[in-house]
Amino acid sequence: ETGVTQSPTHLIKTRGQQVTLRCSSQSGHNTVSWYQQALGQGPQFIFQYYREEENGRGNFPPRFSGLQFPNYSSELNVNALELDDSALYLCASSLPEGEQFFGPGTRLTVL
């Protein structure tokens, strides 16, 4: 186990709805990165948070947003859900240039 936890484990939403996914980082880690993993593909970088500020973003639209809290836990918010948003959402915690430790992921299904 990596010490990184995510909630919920599974989630079902309908198109147009909004979703919030949560991640608790490993103790001592101040950086959280979020990835989207479609079925049968490798994870794709969404964005990263370092000390409560966004620290880099991948090729995802603005309806994907995030937050990091003072305890370094993080949220991923997705607005106006689309069918293609169905995926496993992974968070990884690390020190700024250190090894990333992944959580088990949240499986989001959009109907």
Added chain:
Amino acid sequence: GESVGLHLPTLSVQEGDNSIINCAYSNSASDYFIWYKQESGKGPQFIIDIRSNMDKRQGQRVTVLLNKTVKHLSLQIAATQPGDSAVYFCAENEVAAGNKLTFGGGTRVLVKP
């Protein structure tokens, strides 16, 4: 748990044999490469990493080879065991651009008893 690798290339290997998984990377400026193992229903798990100033690194039963000339990375697993059955991903990282991993497409390894 759900299957991670429904449409991934599959490597079938006999228990006890050696496995070799290959990966082509895209960014010639990447300076850090990692192999991850992902089992069904779990997040990626770190196996081994290598810096761009090295061409080989060995761990316990695993060896990573890096060929920067052709931008190729491989993972060798010695004496493959049933517990090695999983999907394997390579990832690259350009540290100067931030600690953001770019993952390859993955290979499913199936170990036959």
